[in-house]
Amino acid sequence: MHPVLKLVVQRVALGLLLLLAVSAVIFLGVEALPGDTAQAILGQQATPEALANLREQMGLDQPALTRYFQWLGGVVQGDLGTALTNKADIAQSIGQRLGNTLFLAGCAAAISVPLAILLGLIAARYAGRWPDKLISGVTLTTISLPEFVAAYFVIFLLTQVFPIFQPVAMVFPGMSFWAKLHAVALPVIVLVLVVLAHMMRMTRAAILNVMQSAYIETAELKGLTPMQVVWRHAFPNAIAPVVSVVMLNLAYLVVGVVVVEVVFGYNALGQYLVDHVTKRDVPVVQAVGLIFAAVYIFLNMAADVIAIVANPRLRHPK
């Protein structure tokens, strides 16, 4: 087998294994924590008989491991169980909301990725001079803010000081694409701000790192034009680190999106998760937690796979 392919297969297998382990942690970890689902539903005044009945009804009297495999079997077939609070089918409730979350995160990614790479290139090109200092200074400030704090600064600025937007983001089925875009403008701005800083700084570092290597100097010394140096020598070597930086930061969006959805009351997966943590609806929390974990693991895996494939050193086996 080609060594690149072998590495990719290994990485994907590791990702799947990790996902399996994470599903076990999410399910069995919650089981191991003190807390009783039946008690949580019926409240403190429940009689022992009622508790025992409910446990039997929900299958809670089965051993945890058995229930884990039943749950996992269901998840694999797209059956995420039913919510404790309203007996709704979880997979159905997730469907529409997942779409909304992906729409929000997708818009943020579509803006932040090119912008971050562009800013990173500018900062690396003028390293140590004023454009670099300006970009780095601004991003250093946004980097130390949590998402919701950044969100309220943006809300204050763009709904009060300059009243351009509405402070809530509502999307519903049947809205046109442009109307949806307008509705999510503010949350997208916040998410872009939050991921941009990390992404730009890491891009800048990756490019600077490549530009300092000996082969770049050799290329310059043998008389290539700056454009040729960048295109022939720097770019192929910088693409792997830059792409993995981008992927890692998209994974970071997964967390950002949860908080930003709550800030703007945007009806999507993150809001749904937080609501059901408050309601202590464990099956919903487990299902949504698993989805977020899966997306996160997938993006990390993609970052590594792209880094492997794009690495010119691996393409020519010794």
Next chain:
Amino acid sequence: MRMPLSAIIGLVLTGAFLFVGLFAQFIAPYPIDSAVGGVWEGPSAAYWLGTDTIGRDIVSRLIYGAQVTIFVALASSILAFSLGSFLGFFAAVRGGWIDQTLSRIVDLVMAIPSLIVALVMLSVLPLNLTVLILVMGVLDSTRVFRLSRAVAMDITVMDYVEAAKLRGEKQGWIIFREILPNALSPLVAEFGLRFIFAVLFISTLSFLGLGIQPPLTDWGGMVKENKDGLIYGKAAALMPAMAIAALAISVNLVADWILSRTSSLKGGRGG
């Protein structure tokens, strides 16, 4: 080496925040949880930043909020440090299956974003200060584990550790007397960063309604309480968010300075 201005500003501000947090009971002009004025009063001589959505003095609540925010963040980062660095050193010294097991568990926990793990855990655990500190501390200890294991790995191959082993010193001695003093400087800089992370983490949890519960309050919770004020155009509603940002930035300035000093020390040792 002269201290850069940014580090001085950071230190003064961090010190001021700690002071306010420590003596909140003596500084705050009004009690934490009583409505003393009208709803959403503007700033005045009596209420410097005005009153909140149910007429409580915002300045007083910010001061009490500082106490809770800093206490919880400090406690959880101390827990993360004790747990993470001890296990990290232990894994480095023992090696073998102990190291493998601990490292794989840490990999697993770090494979999911901390916020998601915390949310899953808080869906079953009771919400109180102890639980929050434990959850945050344990989750964050994974990062400290990685760092301290890596640092200790470099130290365990040093001659003085070898000498101590040959002298027949026990593991406890090697961890606390040989490795710890030599690993201290990178860990101290890391402590600042972990503390900021803990501040942001507890603020985020409280903002989501899953952190500090009333009658106590912290800055994240205050952002949540006052968010409607923002829509009515009350700038005071932005104050708790400003406080979080200011604390994070000032500790960051100090940590950056320590980090630049320790990395220059490290450079002197040849890497």
